[in-house]
Amino acid sequence: MTSSTGTPETSSLPLSDTEAHIELNEAYAAHNYHPLRVVLSAGEGAWVTDVEGRRYLDCLAGYSALNFGHAHPRLVARAQEQLGRLTLTSRAFYDDQLGPFARDLARLTGKEMVLPMNSGAEAVETAIKLARKWGYLVKGVAENQATIVAMEGNFHGRTTTIVSFSTDPTATAHYAPYTPGFRVVPYGDLAALEAAIDETTVAVLLEPIQGEAGVIIPPDGYLQQVRTLCNSVDVLMMADEIQSGLARTGRTFACDHEDVVPDVYVLGKALGGGLYPVSAITADSDVLEVITPGSHGSTFGGNPLAAAIGREVIAILHTGEFQERAETLGDRLAAGLGSLVGQGVDAVRARGLWAGVDVSPELSTGRHVCEQLLDHGILAKDAHGQTVRLAPPLVASEDDIDLLVTAFQTICAG
Numbered sequence: 001m002t003s004s005t006g007t008p009e010t011s012s013l014p015l016s017d018t019e020a021h022i023e024l025n026e027a028y029a030a031h032n033y034h035p036l037r038v039v040l041s042a043g044e045g046a047w048v049t050d051v052e053g054r055r056y057l058d059c060l061a062g063y064s065a066l067n068f069g070h071a072h073p074r075l076v077a078r079a080q081e082q083l084g085r086l087t088l089t090s091r092a093f094y095d096d097q098l099g100p101f102a103r104d105l106a107r108l109t110g111k112e113m114v115l116p117m118n119s120g121a122e123a124v125e126t127a128i129k130l131a132r133k134w135g136y137l138v139k140g141v142a143e144n145q146a147t148i149v150a151m152e153g154n155f156h157g158r159t160t161t162i163v164s165f166s167t168d169p170t171a172t173a174h175y176a177p178y179t180p181g182f183r184v185v186p187y188g189d190l191a192a193l194e195a196a197i198d199e200t201t202v203a204v205l206l207e208p209i210q211g212e213a214g215v216i217i218p219p220d221g222y223l224q225q226v227r228t229l230c231n232s233v234d235v236l237m238m239a240d241e242i243q244s245g246l247a248r249t250g251r252t253f254a255c256d257h258e259d260v261v262p263d264v265y266v267l268g269k270a271l272g273g274g275l276y277p278v279s280a281i282t283a284d285s286d287v288l289e290v291i292t293p294g295s296h297g298s299t300f301g302g303n304p305l306a307a308a309i310g311r312e313v314i315a316i317l318h319t320g321e322f323q324e325r326a327e328t329l330g331d332r333l334a335a336g337l338g339s340l341v342g343q344g345v346d347a348v349r350a351r352g353l354w355a356g357v358d359v360s361p362e363l364s365t366g367r368h369v370c371e372q373l374l375d376h377g378i379l380a381k382d383a384h385g386q387t388v389r390l391a392p393p394l395v396a397s398e399d400d401i402d403l404l405v406t407a408f409q410t411i412c413a414g
């Protein structure tokens with residue numbers, strides 16, 4: 001850096017590549033995130049490389065969007081092939097990619113139909129609109145009266161309607177007025193859910209495991225009980241599997257752990273293989289066919305590139321390899337972290353290769369542990385205050401998992 005006289009500023013040292021990029025980010029990109037101080041420029045499998053050439057094990061995996069790792073060769077090849085052929089038609093015309101993708105996704109979820117969107121929040125919005133319309137046209141709820149029950153601690157995205165039923169003050173403050181029509185009950189409390197449902201209720205919207213809340217797993221049998229309750233009162237059960245779905249928990253869907261089939265699956269994140277935003281809802285036609293031409297849509301939703309990538313993701317899931325890896329690697333991670341409970345860690349919640357680690361307040365905060373993990377070459381993100389959420393790509397090796405556990409042990413040993 002030089003001053004206006006052309007002489008070097010004596011006070012400022014040359015910036016490292018890392019510092020220069022962080023400065024640019026902070027100057028021009030809105031401060032709606034608080035990133036760790038690392039600038040990434042490449043990724044392969046479970047590992048990423050920063051602008052200084054340092055390598056890190058990625059234990060956030062794009063909030064589970066990167067379940068199959070960075071630059072999965074099969075996904076990259078399919079995307080590249082489709083990129084040069086056809087990427088967007090708009091839904092004003094048919095294309096040769098959406099049909100096969102919709103069929104395969106419907107079959108994967110055991111549903112009859114699919115409505116494709118782009119971001120997770122858009123898919124949640126789609127589910128909300130679907131439930132309301134189904135409520136008025138099929139269930140016979142009085143116009144304007146529909147209610148949807150959601151859960152305390154939920155995370156379903158960032159739109160004005162979705163934050164209207166968030167219980168996180170950081171997500172909601174100063175965004176009022178909020179969209180009406182939602183009731184919020186404690187997660188895992190069946191009696192509270194039952195009490196919140198009345199003749200206006202069209203849907204129960206829940207995450208089968210709450211990711212952003214810190215990998216919160218509901219009591220055993222809860223999802224089954226919600227399923228039974230929804231059946232008995234003619235209410236749609238809508239499972240937001242955007243983060244929990246597509247092999248992360250050791251099964252294709254987190255609902256599979258309780259053999260529960262929701263009326264509506266809400267999917268995103270890993271559906272785009274970490275390459276591209278791809279989201280969708282799936283449901284049977286008696287529900288989804290209340291959506292008619294012109295009443296809902298998206299310019300990019302279900303475009304040929306998205307459909308091609310999404311279909312390849314489904315083909316990868318059909319091998320079962322990643323569900324199995326999530327289970328075996330997850331057992332290894334849970335065993336390693338479990339040994340730290342009482343030694344700097346208060347609790348570990350894990351399902352598949354997905355763990356929430358509650359750091360003892362006496363030891364540290366979740367954020368500080370993530371900063372220490374960064375020094376050990378591991379990328380992770382705190383969820384809430386004391387919790388570190390771990391979700392390595394499912395392509396990680398056993399050695400990668402051991403590395404993560406060893407780093408945690410070292411940090412906990414202080």
Ligand SMILES: *Cc1c(COP(=O)(O)O)cnc(C)c1O
Nearest residue numbers: 119120121155156157240242243
């Ligand atoms: C990430 C997430 C969303 C929102 O997805 P976006 O693509 O960020 O809009 C919704 N629900 C859950 C459970 C999520 O984890």
